[in-house]
Amino acid sequence: MRKGTPEYEDALADMVEILRDRARRRAPLTYTDLSRELARRGHHVPPRFGAMPHLLADATAQESPDGSAPLLSALVVLQATGRPSGGFYELARRLPYSRREDDDSLWEAELTRLERHYASE
Incomplete structure (x- = not known):
């Protein structure tokens, strides 16, 4: 999956939707869980390499282009920690x-900001 392709843009749109939903509930998810959710929507995004970090950065930038909104990528956590x-x-x-x-x-501040920001959607 390459940035700028229709496949990437579709995966990005689905990632933003998944993370917005999780933000409303202040419900972090692991990289593996996010990868599985994207797979259910037809996107092959490995949890530990490849497009995942780029998609997370782009999802964050899309939702907060000027840096004033909370960072969606705060919701994605390592299983071990x-x-x-x-x-x-x-x-x-x-x-x-x-x-x-x-x-x-x-x-902690980003999780709180995410919950408040997306609760009204």
Whole structure:
């Protein structure tokens, strides 16, 4: 799956829909669970490599192009720790997001912001 292709864009749209639904319920999911949910919708996205990190970054950028909205990728966690991977924190600290809290505070704040933001949808 390559960025910019119809296949990628369809997977991205489905990922955003899945994550918005999870945000409303403040219900994180593992990379494996997200991969399985995407597979149920016809998209082959391995949980640990390939398009997954790009799709997560693009889903976040789509929902928060100027960095002011909460970061959808905060909902995707590692099974072993129940927390996001290092890629989430790297993304959160880059422009335009520029989050500066420590990891625990940043993640908790994003989960709260996601729940509030998407609860009204």
